[in-house]
Amino acid sequence: MLSRSSLDLLNLISFDDFGALNRIPRVMTVPGVISEFERSELTSSEGCENMEPCEVHPRRIIVANQLPVRAVRGENSEKWGFEYDQDSLVLQLKDGFPPETEVIYVGSLNVEIGVDDQEEVSQLLLEKFKCVPTFLPADIHKRFYHGFCKHYLWPLFHYMLPLTASHGARFDRSEWQAYLSANKVFADKVMEVINPDEDYVWIHDYHLMVLPSFLRKRFHRVKIGFFLHSPFPSSEIYRTLPVRDEILKSLLNSDLIGFHTFDYARHFLSSCTRMLGLNYESKRGYIGLDYFGRTVSVKILPVGIHMGQFESIMSLDETAAKVKALKENFDGKIVILGVDDMDLFKGISLKFLAMGQLLEQRPDLRGKVVLVQITNPARSSGKDVQDVENDIKRTADEINAKFGKPGYEPIVMVKGPVSTEDKVPYYAIAECCVVNCVRDGMNLVPYKYTVSRQGSPVLDRALGVDEKNPRKSVIIVSEFIGCSPSLSGAIRVNPWSVDAVADAMDSAITMKEHEKVLRHEKHYKYISSHDVTYWARSIDQDLERACRDHSFKRCWGVGLGLGFRIVALGPEFRKLGVHHIVSAYNRTNSRLILLDYDGTVMSQTSEDKRPSPHVLSLLNDLCNDPKNIVFIVSGRGKDSLSNWFSGCENLGISAEHGYFTRWNRNSEWETCSFTKDFDWKKIAKPVMKLYTETTDGSFIEDKETAMVWHHQHADPHFGSCQAKELLDHLESVLANEPVVVKRGQQIVEVKPQGVSKGYVVKNLISTMRSTGKSPDFVLCIGDDRSDEDMFESIEQSVADPSLPAIAEVFACTVGQKPSMAKYYLDDTTEVINLLQGLAAESVHSKTASYQESQGDLL
Numbered sequence: 013m014l015s016r017s018s019l020d021l022l023n024l025i026s027f028d029d030f031g032a033l034n035r036i037p038r039v040m041t042v043p044g045v046i047s048e049f050e051r052s053e054l055t056s057s058e059g060c061e062n063m064e065p066c067e068v069h070p071r072r073i074i075v076a077n078q079l080p081v082r083a084v085r086g087e088n089s090e091k092w093g094f095e096y097d098q099d100s101l102v103l104q105l106k107d108g109f110p111p112e113t114e115v116i117y118v119g120s121l122n123v124e125i126g127v128d129d130q131e132e133v134s135q136l137l138l139e140k141f142k143c144v145p146t147f148l149p150a151d152i153h154k155r156f157y158h159g160f161c162k163h164y165l166w167p168l169f170h171y172m173l174p175l176t177a178s179h180g181a182r183f184d185r186s187e188w189q190a191y192l193s194a195n196k197v198f199a200d201k202v203m204e205v206i207n208p209d210e211d212y213v214w215i216h217d218y219h220l221m222v223l224p225s226f227l228r229k230r231f232h233r234v235k236i237g238f239f240l241h242s243p244f245p246s247s248e249i250y251r252t253l254p255v256r257d258e259i260l261k262s263l264l265n266s267d268l269i270g271f272h273t274f275d276y277a278r279h280f281l282s283s284c285t286r287m288l289g290l291n292y293e294s295k296r297g298y299i300g301l302d303y304f305g306r307t308v309s310v311k312i313l314p315v316g317i318h319m320g321q322f323e324s325i326m327s328l329d330e331t332a333a334k335v336k337a338l339k340e341n342f343d344g345k346i347v348i349l350g351v352d353d354m355d356l357f358k359g360i361s362l363k364f365l366a367m368g369q370l371l372e373q374r375p376d377l378r379g380k381v382v383l384v385q386i387t388n389p390a391r392s393s394g395k396d397v398q399d400v401e402n403d404i405k406r407t408a409d410e411i412n413a414k415f416g417k418p419g420y421e422p423i424v425m426v427k428g429p430v431s432t433e434d435k436v437p438y439y440a441i442a443e444c445c446v447v448n449c450v451r452d453g454m455n456l457v458p459y460k461y462t463v464s465r466q467g468s469p470v471l472d473r474a475l476g477v478d479e480k481n482p483r484k485s486v487i488i489v490s491e492f493i494g495c496s497p498s499l500s501g502a503i504r505v506n507p508w509s510v511d512a513v514a515d516a517m518d519s520a521i522t523m524k525e526h527e528k529v530l531r532h533e534k535h536y537k538y539i540s541s542h543d544v545t546y547w548a549r550s551i552d553q554d555l556e557r558a559c560r561d562h563s564f565k566r567c568w569g570v571g572l573g574l575g576f577r578i579v580a581l582g583p584e585f586r587k588l589g590v591h592h593i594v595s596a597y598n599r600t601n602s603r604l605i606l607l608d609y610d611g612t613v614m615s616q617t618s619e620d621k622r623p624s625p626h627v628l629s630l631l632n633d634l635c636n637d638p639k640n641i642v643f644i645v646s647g648r649g650k651d652s653l654s655n656w657f658s659g660c661e662n663l664g665i666s667a668e669h670g671y672f673t674r675w676n677r678n679s680e681w682e683t684c685s686f687t688k689d690f691d692w693k694k695i696a697k698p699v700m701k702l703y704t705e706t707t708d709g710s711f712i713e714d715k716e717t718a719m720v721w722h723h724q725h726a727d728p729h730f731g732s733c734q735a736k737e738l739l740d741h742l743e744s745v746l747a748n749e750p751v752v753v754k755r756g757q758q759i760v761e762v763k764p765q766g767v768s769k770g771y772v773v774k775n776l777i778s779t780m781r782s783t784g785k786s787p788d789f790v791l792c793i794g795d796d797r798s799d800e801d802m803f804e805s806i807e808q809s810v811a812d813p814s815l816p817a818i819a820e821v822f823a824c825t826v827g828q829k830p831s832m833a834k835y836y837l838d839d840t841t842e843v844i845n846l847l848q849g850l851a852a853e854s855v856h857s858k859t860a861s862y863q864e865s866q867g868d869l870l
Contacts, residue, residue: 070210071114072552073202076102077157077219079119079143092125092133094141099432101241101544102216104318108548117143118201124150144201148194155190161219162392169218169242170357170451171249180396183254192222192574199226208234212555215266217241222258222574224265229576232567235559237551238263239270240280241315242453243494247282258574260288264303265577267558270311270551272454272494277312285728298554305565305580305830309558313550314498316543317459325436326467332474334437339475342441346521348383349442351435351457352449354390356400359448359490359507361407364423366448366513368411371422374518379420381521383446384438388428432460439464440471444486444520447493448507454494458487458502462535484528486520487535488513498538501531581830588824588835590849593791596820597850598857600789601639604776605850606802607843608769609646609653611757611795612826615840622656627844633851635662637858641787643776645670645769647761647798649715650681669763669798670772671717684767692749693719696762699741707734718763735760757796769794770801777809781816788819791850792833793843795826803832 080100084093096103106115125133130147137143148156163181167174174180198220202213208231215223215238224236250256260283263269271277277299284290284301292301292310299310325331348367352358367383387404390397408423415422426438439445445461465485472479487502489495496504503516565580597603607613614621623631635642643664646653650667657663658677666673673682693714700712700721709726712719721738723731738760742753750765773792780787792802803823810821825831826843837843 069110069112069114070212071116071207072106072109073116073118073206073211073213074102074105074216075118075198075202075213075220075223076216077119077161079117079121079137079141079145081121081137081141081143083121083123083125085123092123092129092136094137096141098321101315104321104544105548107318107320108545108550109552115142116205117141118146118198118205119143120146120148120153144205146194146197146201148197152190152193152197155184155187156194157219158392158394159184159187160191163394163396165218166242167356168249168253169245171243171245172356173249173252188255195220195223196226198223199230202227203230206231206234211235212237212552212559214239214551214555222262225262225574225576228265228578229569232569232578232580233562235555235562236266237268237270237555237558238266239311239551240276241272243451244271244276244280244283246279247286250279250283251287255574256283257287260284261577262574264288264301264308266308267306268309268311268551268555270313272312272314273497274312276494277310281310282729304570304577305585306578307558309554311551311554313547314494314542315454315456315547316539316545317456317463318545319463319540319543321432322436322460322463323468325433326440326464327470328433329470331433331436332470334434335440335471335474338437338441342382342384344380346377346381346444347438347442348381348444348446348517348520349438349461350383350385350446350448351388351438351460352385352447353388354397354401354404356396357449357451359450360385360387360400360404362450362507362510363446363448363513364404364407364411365510366517367422368415369510369514370517371411371415373514377521378415378422379417381422381517382420382424383422384424384426384442386426386428386430386435386438388430435460436464440467440475444488444517446488446513446517447490447495448488448505448513449490449493450507452490452493456495458489458495458499458535459539461485461487462532462539465532466536482529483532483536484525485532485535486523486528487531488516488520498542499535501534581836584834585830586835588822588837588846590846593822593846594849594853596789596822597853600820602780602785602787603637603640603789603791604780604787605634605640605642606645606773606776606790606792606794607643607847608794608796608799608802608826609644609648612793612799612840612843613644616757628657628659630844630847630851631657631660631663633855634847635660637854640854641675641776641780641785643772645772645794645802647718647720664776666769666772666776668715668717669767669769670775671764671767673772673775684764684771689750690717692746692751692762695745695749696742696751699745700738703734703738703741707731710734717767718761720762721760722758723760724758731758754797756798768801769798770805773802773805774809777818786816786818790818790820791822791824793824793826793837793846794833799825800832807832 080097080103081094082097084095085091086093102117109115125147134145137145164183164187167180172180174182206213212235213227215236218240224238227234227236244250253259264284269280271280281292281299281301284292290301290303292299301308301310350360350363352360364383370381371378408425412421412423439461442461445458447455447457449455462485466483469479487499489499489502489504490507491504492507496502503519505513505516507513564583566583567578567580569576570579571577610616610621613627614623631642634640641664642662643666644653644657645666647669648667650665650672653665653667657665661677663677664673664675671684674680696719697714700719703721704710704712707723707726707730710721710723710731712721721735723735726734735755739753739755742760742762746753746762751762752765753760753762777787790806792806794802803825806821806823809815810818822835823833824835824837825833826837827839837846
């Protein structure tokens with residue numbers, strides 16, 4: 013066994029020194045995991061064959077900005093003391109994991125620990141609390157948390173743009189660097205405790221959005237979940253972020269990304285589509301983004317509260333005493349409650365104005381209605397926070413001065429911090445709860461209020477009510493917060509409309525008791541069944557599902573910096589290299605080379621679609637080899653293709669997905685015998701024109717045998733939506749016509765039935781076999797869905813035992829992963845490089861044959 017000093021030496025090894033890690037096995041301290049040193053001792057001992065293998069339980073490593081512990085220091089002691097923070101969400105969620113699961117927390121403390129005490133504190137926190145603290149230098153922490161997170165990212169994610177220097181904080185490159193540095197420190201701490209083959213890492217909130225990249229770069233198969241607790245803004249807002257791509261790409265290094273609401277997820281997916289060109293789809297209820305062979309799952313599930321915590325608080329005699337005191341204090345008054353952070357987006361001033369408007373409209377309520385506002389301390393500091401605090405105080409003072417009287421204040425301010433134990437009594441006596449945020453994440457205040465109003469026998473006695481009486485509560489909730497969609501019985505309001513909020517308060521006060529009961533029952537049923545345990549268990553199960561195929565894929569890293577990503581492919585799906593194909597190329601004598609054009613030989617982004625002289629030269633070199641038959645197989649029309657490739661005498665062309673085919677420049681065009689009736693165009697064209705007129709950036713391509721509606725220049729979401737509608741429309745009106753309607757990459761195409769690139773391949777191979785030139789080498793390269801038909805046809809030809817075998821087959825997709833093809837190339841540049849390598853071999857072979865023939869003559 014290793015000594016403690018040896019373990020310390022191992023922990024000093026840099027994780028960037030991969031060579032060292034390969035030389036020295038890392039000792040894991042996870043229960044059930046045997047280190048390499050222990051395993052060697054066990055296998056050499058007697059009777060080891062009778063040992064039963066230990067079951068390994070994957071741990072959950074929870075990473076958040078703050079650890080779920082409170083730090084305190086005694087007045088007469090220099091030692092730090094710690095206790096669990098029972099209000100911490102990351103502590104509460106562990107109840108959703110299987111009982112045997114070990115949970116480790118990584119995060120910062122709420123106090124600054126001196127350098128001399130950090131080692132001792134780290135040891136204490138790990139041993140007693142399963143916590144790993146990240147000690148950020150003071151200047152890094154200030155620029156990371158108070159700078160980039162709270163004063164830049166937080167406002168922007170809540171739809172506040174820094175239009176002027178005095179209106180919000182603008183992007184600061186040094187603060188962004190501090191954000192990266194802080195995330196790097198968190199990654200290093202995770203690396204100290206992780207078993208990357210077994211453990212799951214669950215990252216929380218916007219403070220750590222680039223952490224997935226740091227972890228993924230070190231361990232390609234690490235299991236990562238990320239949950240965003242704040243709103244994700246619309247793509248129009250998010251696009252203003254100068255480091256938008258870096259953050260998106262980092263988040264996509266997660267296996268699962270979670271959001272509270274569909275709106276937040278929709279905005280994230282829209283940003284991925286508009287900025288990174290990614291497509292997403294829903295399969296059997298799960299939303300997935302295809303990202304370089306990996307499927308990144310998107311989860312939508314609002315968090316809940318810890319029911320046990322509130323039930324425990326409500327059963328305490330101390331809580332009952334506080335409830336009784338508050339009831340006496342507000343005797344004879346209707347209490348409306350607000351609980352908010354001192355924050356720019358909580359809409360507290362607007363709530364106060366609505367209270368003033370209510371008392372203005374209803375003089376009879378003066379002296380009877382009280383708005384109790386609990387304000388938690390601001391989580392940051394600065395002029396903006398001070399301005400909000402001053403505005404709230406000024407508004408409250410004005411309303412109290414106008415409508416107050418001796419013994420009555422319409423607005424009662426309770427300044428925090430106020431513990432959960434002290435908030436429950438306020439929840440219990442309030443007839444109505446108002447959450448008036450102009451923009452917020454989940455906000456669990458309405459949930460806590462509802463559960464507190466459900467009460468307990470102890471609270472019922474304090475309130476003087478019969479425990480058999482039906483419970484009641486009323487919630488007024490802003491439309492712009494995450495919990496709003498789940499509270500179907502709440503009165504939803506636009507917080508910017510003071511009149512609307514005042515009317516909602518009036519409705520809550522005058523609402524019939526029976527209706528209050530029905531609303532409460534509906535809310536309590538949902539909240540009690542969708543608590544934090546349910547949320548954590550569901551996220552955990554989906555994270556396991558998202559990571560299920562990790563061990564079955566080959567993974568490698570691509571890219572630099574935050575552009576780093578993992579390419580994950582099946583074990584049989586390999587990159588096609590020149591060196592790999594050249595040997596097969598040289599061994600064979602009857603070769604068929606099939607090339608798609610757009611996206612394969614020609615880049616999709618190129619404005620000039622004509623082939624370059626270099627491409628024409630390569631094709632000529634390949635075509636001039638007597639062992640080769642080379643074809644361009646494209647969906648383009650025959651006129652443009654024959655014009656562009658007029659310089660390639662021996663090049664075969666199959667146009668319009670194989671309806672027209674010619675074997676070389678001097679041969680006649682052959683046509684499919686499927687159909688020669690194109691009267692269906694008279695039906696399809698008016699429909700396509702309708703969608704073209706209503707979709708800016710779209711256009712129609714009218715071919716001889718097909719019609720294509722293009723929407724690559726339209727808005728990505730609107731174009732895709734219109735394409736789906738057009739597909740359904742065309743399938744309906746053309747149901748009795750001999751055509752098929754298909755969607756491709758940013759197109760909707762109508763073409764004759766039976767015409768496909770797959771038919772072309774089958775016909776070409778059959779023709780070669782019938783002429784005694786059965787191919788022993790087939791190379792087929794394409795990039796889109798229509799090319800998948802070619803790959804499938806080749807596979808069928810290879811698998812058919814009744815046909816002559818094809819010795820060497822290289823079906824290769826460009827960019828698209830996964831695919832029916834067994835090989836892939838990343839882009840058109842790699843395609844050209846491959847063709848250049850093959851062309852060089854043909855030229856070399858031709859030169860060698862010529863020199864050999866000259867030698868024979870001599």
